[in-house]
Amino acid sequence: xxxxxxxxxxxxxxxxxxxxxxxxxxxxxxxxxxxxxxxxxxxxxxxxxxxxxxxxxxxxxxxxxxxxxxxxxxxxxxxxxxxxxxxxxxxxxxxxxxxxxxxxxxxxxxxxxxxxxxxxxxxxxxxxxxxxxxxxxxxxxxxxxxxxxxxxxxxxxxxxxxxxxxxxxxxxxxxxxxxxxxxxxxxxxxxxxxxxxxxxxxxxxxxxxxxxxxxxxxxxxxxxxxxxxxxxxxxxxxxxxxxxxxxxxxxxxxxxxxxxxxxxxxxxxxxxxxxxxxxxxxxxxxxxxxxxxxxxxxxxxxxxxxxxxxxxxxxxxxxxxxxxxxxxxxxxxxxxxxxxxxxxxxxxxxxxxxxxxxxxxxxxxxxxxxxxxxxxxxxxxxxxxxxxxxxxxxxxxxxxxxxxxxxxxxxxxxxxxxxxxxxxxxxxxxxxxxxxxxxxxxxxxxxxxxxxxxxxxxxxxxxxxxxxxxxxxxxxxxxxxxxxxxxxxxxxxxxxxxxxxxxxxxxxxxxxxxxxxxxxxxxxxxxxxxxxxxxxxxxxxxxxxxxxxxxxxxxxxxxxxxxxxxxxxxxxxxxxxxxxxxxxxxxxxxxxxxxxxxxxxxxxxxxxxxxxxxxxxxxxxxxxxxxxxxxxxxxxxxxxxxxxxxxxxxxxxxxxxxxxxxxxxxxxxxxxxxxxxxxxxxxxxxxxxxxxxxxxxxxxxxxxxxxxxxxxxxxxxxxxxxxxxxxxxxxxxx
Amino acid sequence: xxxxxxxxxxxxxxxxxxxxxxxxxxxxxxxxxxxxxxxxxxxxxxxxxxxxxxxxxxxxxxxxxxxxxxxxxxxxxxxxxxxxxxxxxxxxxxxxxxxxxxxxxxxxxxxxxxxxxxxxxxxxxxxxxxxxxxxxxxxxxxxxxxxxxxxxxxxxxxxxxxxxxxxxxxxxxxxxxxxxxxxxxxxxxxxxxxxxxxxxxxxxxxxxxxxxxxxxxxxxxxxxxxxx
Numbered sequence: 001x002x003x004x005x006x007x008x009x010x011x012x013x014x015x016x017x018x019x020x021x022x023x024x025x026x027x028x029x030x031x032x033x034x035x036x037x038x039x040x041x042x043x044x045x046x047x048x049x050x051x052x053x054x055x056x057x058x059x060x061x062x063x064x065x066x067x068x069x070x071x072x073x074x075x076x077x078x079x080x081x082x083x084x085x086x087x088x089x090x091x092x093x094x095x096x097x098x099x100x101x102x103x104x105x106x107x108x109x110x111x112x113x114x115x116x117x118x119x120x121x122x123x124x125x126x127x128x129x130x131x132x133x134x135x136x137x138x139x140x141x142x143x144x145x146x147x148x149x150x151x152x153x154x155x156x157x158x159x160x161x162x163x164x165x166x167x168x169x170x171x172x173x174x175x176x177x178x179x180x181x182x183x184x185x186x187x188x189x190x191x192x193x194x195x196x197x198x199x200x201x202x203x204x205x206x207x208x209x210x211x212x213x214x215x216x217x218x219x220x221x222x223x224x225x226x227x228x229x230x231x232x233x234x235x236x237x238x239x240x241x242x243x244x245x246x247x248x249x250x251x252x253x254x255x256x257x258x259x260x261x262x263x264x265x266x267x268x269x270x271x272x273x274x275x276x277x278x279x280x281x282x283x284x285x286x287x288x289x290x291x292x293x294x295x296x297x298x299x300x301x302x303x304x305x306x307x308x309x310x311x312x313x314x315x316x317x318x319x320x321x322x323x324x325x326x327x328x329x330x331x332x333x334x335x336x337x338x339x340x341x342x343x344x345x346x347x348x349x350x351x352x353x354x355x356x357x358x359x360x361x362x363x364x365x366x367x368x369x370x371x372x373x374x375x376x377x378x379x380x381x382x383x384x385x386x387x388x389x390x391x392x393x394x395x396x397x398x399x400x401x402x403x404x405x406x407x408x409x410x411x412x413x414x415x416x417x418x419x420x421x422x423x424x425x426x427x428x429x430x431x432x433x434x435x436x437x438x439x440x441x442x443x444x445x446x447x448x449x450x451x452x453x454x455x456x457x458x459x460x461x462x463x464x465x466x467x468x469x470x471x472x473x474x475x476x477x478x479x480x481x482x483x484x485x486x487x488x489x490x491x492x493x494x495x496x497x498x499x500x501x502x503x504x505x506x507x508x509x510x511x512x513x514x515x516x517x518x519x520x521x522x523x524x525x526x527x528x529x530x531x532x533x534x535x536x537x538x539x540x541x542x543x544x545x546x547x548x549x550x551x552x553x554x555x556x557x558x559x560x561x562x563x564x565x566x567x568x569x570x571x572x573x574x575x576x577x578x579x580x581x582x583x584x585x586x587x588x589x590x591x592x593x594x595x596x597x598x599x600x601x602x603x604x605x606x607x608x609x610x611x612x613x614x615x616x617x618x619x620x621x622x623x624x625x626x627x628x629x630x631x632x633x634x635x636x637x638x639x640x641x642x643x644x645x646x647x648x649x650x651x652x653x654x655x656x657x658x659x660x661x662x663x664x665x666x667x668x669x670x671x672x673x674x675x676x677x678x679x680x681x682x683x684x685x686x687x688x689x690x691x692x693x694x695x696x697x698x699x700x701x702x703x704x705x706x707x708x709x710x711x712x713x714x715x716x717x718x719x720x721x722x723x724x725x726x727x728x729x730x731x732x733x734x
Numbered sequence: 735x736x737x738x739x740x741x742x743x744x745x746x747x748x749x750x751x752x753x754x755x756x757x758x759x760x761x762x763x764x765x766x767x768x769x770x771x772x773x774x775x776x777x778x779x780x781x782x783x784x785x786x787x788x789x790x791x792x793x794x795x796x797x798x799x800x801x802x803x804x805x806x807x808x809x810x811x812x813x814x815x816x817x818x819x820x821x822x823x824x825x826x827x828x829x830x831x832x833x834x835x836x837x838x839x840x841x842x843x844x845x846x847x848x849x850x851x852x853x854x855x856x857x858x859x860x861x862x863x864x865x866x867x868x869x870x871x872x873x874x875x876x877x878x879x880x881x882x883x884x885x886x887x888x889x890x891x892x893x894x895x896x897x898x899x900x901x902x903x904x905x906x907x908x909x910x911x912x913x914x915x916x917x918x919x920x921x922x923x924x925x926x927x928x929x930x931x932x933x934x935x936x937x938x939x940x941x942x943x944x945x946x947x948x949x950x951x952x953x954x955x956x957x958x959x960x961x962x
Binding site: 150153154157158159160242243244245247248335336419420421422423424425426427428429430431442446557558 | 743744746747749750753784785786788789790791844845846847848874876878938940941943944946947948
């Protein structure tokens with residue numbers, strides 16, 4: 001063993017390892033580790049790779065269903081969508097790098113998640129994202145929005161996959177720690193999925209893709225620590241993305257997979273060569289021996305330590321069928337990519353690293369993963385907040401004016417400025433583009449399609465993690481349902497603060513409980529995910545933000561529904577019960593300036609019943625516009641439907657004693673539909689027969705939205721308010 | 735009509751182009767790898783698709799314009815053969831000397847993807863004969879460098895010779911102002927070579943061939959070619 005550097009307590013601490021964790025290492029290997037070995041442990045045992053704080057609670061999530069081919073634990077989740085096709089998808093965070101260097105941080109986040117998907121043998125067909133920025137007035141926010149959006153576009157546009165959906169919110173609790181969660185969705189044949197598990201002894205381990213440099217060393221460790229004020233000094237640990245290389249890597253990988261050359265494959269993501277090699281060996285119960293002299297390097301004089309911890313992008317590790325090594329190499333040479341045999345599988349279950357004739361590491365491979373620390377961190381439940389009675393919430397002078405104000409706020413305004421920088425049309429299958437309830441992408445020439453969405457209401461999670469967790473899943477499920485899709489599975493990206501603080505750990509435990517409940521009730525299992533903890537700056541955590549990415553299938557995309565009112569004279573139907581829940585609503589926050597109260601409760605039985613009813617109507621082509629109700633409630637949903645279709649509406653119901661609660665309340669499990677007068681009558685009868693709350697609330701038509709007792713608001717005025725804020729803000733004028 | 739689509743490393747809208755050509759001609763066009771030195775025998779139309787050839791880390795299209803296959807494409811054009819460059823393909827045609835001028839970064843320095851109206855400036859070419867002169871069509875744009883610039887002399891010649899193929903406009907056909915998405919000189923969205931057998935354009939007609947996905951205003955261009 002090469003022992004050039006003495007392992008001091010300070011060095012151990014710099015590797016993010018606690019003293020008791022270091023003791024564990026000493027016990028495990030029976031000697032002091034070499035510096036390379038210490039680096040390997042720090043990479044494998046940090047929060048990002050080991051899930052040491054969350055594993056215990058993640059196990060409680062439902063991950064199985066008859067249509068789930070692969071649940072959590074692989075590069076991405078895989079579900080069966082019929083006809084021999086599989087959908088492969090996952091969401092992942094790149095929060096800390098994006099705060100430090102927004103363009104490259106966000107770009108490499110997209111690159112990483114695309115690689116996770118095509119590593120499984122799938123061709124990516126769509127991307128989505130979920131972004132959370134600090135308060136608009138914070139000095140850095142504009143710069144971060146600009147860089148992150150350009151980075152996501154810069155990578156996805158060049159790689160050549162449409163970005164079809166996303167979510168962008170602002171809140172001061174993200175001032176020092178933004179969230180950049182990227183999701184990718186791919187398509188594969190259900191019997192041609194590729195896994196990380198290595199098989200066979202003495203088989204070549206091949207390094208593919210870009211060369212290794214010193215970028216990103218300790219990226220995963222950085223992702224597992226809180227930010228202090230010196231975040232910018234960490235810039236050298238942010239990797240640089242090269243979408244061109246990734247596009248070549250995609251084509252080359254899919255080509256050698258199709259030729260049957262690949263036995264196991266793993267992308268080099270967080271913790272690079274270390275985690276990919278260990279993963280392949282440990283899953284297959286094999287040893288791995290690497291000779292770093294053969295690793296293609298971008299820089300001279302890289303040490304074993306640096307090579308093992310580099311997070312250079314666009315790299316893959318594969319176990320090849322020895323008989324097809326030459327064939328595989330020819331394909332990679334054609335695409336101009338590096339191809340090098342850097343090691344072999346062994347029967348020793350040891351992870352052996354050689355460099356310049358010396359052994360730099362010799363570790364038990366199974367234990368590197370299995371013996372990672374597992375913590376049952378102390379957690380305290382978030383105290384319940386009082387229910388806020390609608391009568392105690394001040395009504396606005398004018399509900400129409402309040403609506404115009406709300407649709408122009410940072411959270412509810414149009415995000416056109418963002419998604420017009422993403423190529424959302426490439427591949428020619430984007431049936432529904434950003435701005436609706438969910439992206440809808442046709443599969444090939446159809447008629448089948450996939451609906452996909454990202455969502456979470458972090459203010460609900462902050463107020464009540466359990467209800468908030470439920471709501472995030474329910475809303476994703478509702479978004480998919482509103483397009484006519486049958487929701488099949490979800491991926492989650494759990495963004496939280498420091499798990500070593502019981503109140504933040506309590507948020508994690510609570511949200512996971514809610515997510516699990518909702519996923520079970522809605523038959524919407526979790527098939528992949530990512531955990532991002534320590535999202536805090538100078539001691540203050542972000543709002544708990546368990547992002548949910550949902551995928552559903554539509555048998556025939558020509559029958560999918562969109563939010564736009566299609567024509568005048570249609571009846572507007574409200575599905576679901578409206579009590580006027582204003583606690584934690586955007587009305588309460590953005591009109592009254594109060595972030596207070598309990599969030600709306602989620603009745604999962606009602607969600608299921610109402611959603612299944614709406615989906616059946618869409619499939620039978622009985623409705624021509626569908627929108628789910630969420631932030632801003634009924635009034636905001638009506639405005640969005642009117643703007644999308646450029647068709648107005650007149651609402652004629654009696655709003656009772658608290659009109660603002662009915663218009664802006666955020667009760668769950670609700671949808672708005674439009675249908676012909678004939679059909680509307682039948683829908684009401686059918687809903688009543690199915691126990692679904694239903695009401696006809698008005699009629700479409702004209703060029704304005706008219707709420708009861710209010711002056712009509714022209715659609716053009718709605719649009720001006722809705723489209724105005726973000727471009728003005730980004731130009732420094734708002 | 736025998737069409738081929740050239741594939742450069744980093745091309746990414748080749749599939750969209752193949753789909754549009756197949757829909758119009760009834761047969762799948764052949765893909766030609768950038769490192770080839772000859773076009774397949776009997777090639778009528780060469781299509782250079784959209785994308786980010788070689789990553790476009792240098793000037794867009796600068797490396798692809800010098801790829802091995804481009805000598806064959808230049809010879810094909812010199813013989814009067816048809817060449818269509820879309821988006822990155824247009825940039826490659828300019829860099830490869832087949833069309834004058836250059837595509838600069840969009841005026842607001844951001845990539846832009848949206849539906850965009852165009853005015854068909856002439857309907858008497860093999861590329862546009864299925865349209866009518868001054869017809870307003872809706873197609874997609876998706877580019878970061880679509881701002882067409884050339885010296886005054888060249889612009890004057892292009893305008894004088896009727897070589898402007900399409901102009902950006904609003905849904906009523908009015909050009910200029912906010913209807914110009916990228917700052918292009920004279921709202922130019924596409925131009926012809928002097929013999930009008932080479933067309934370069936920034937917008938994507940190949941993405942507007944299906945009523946379910948945005949509309950069918952792009953199909954006319956491919957229909958025009960089939961009649962050739």
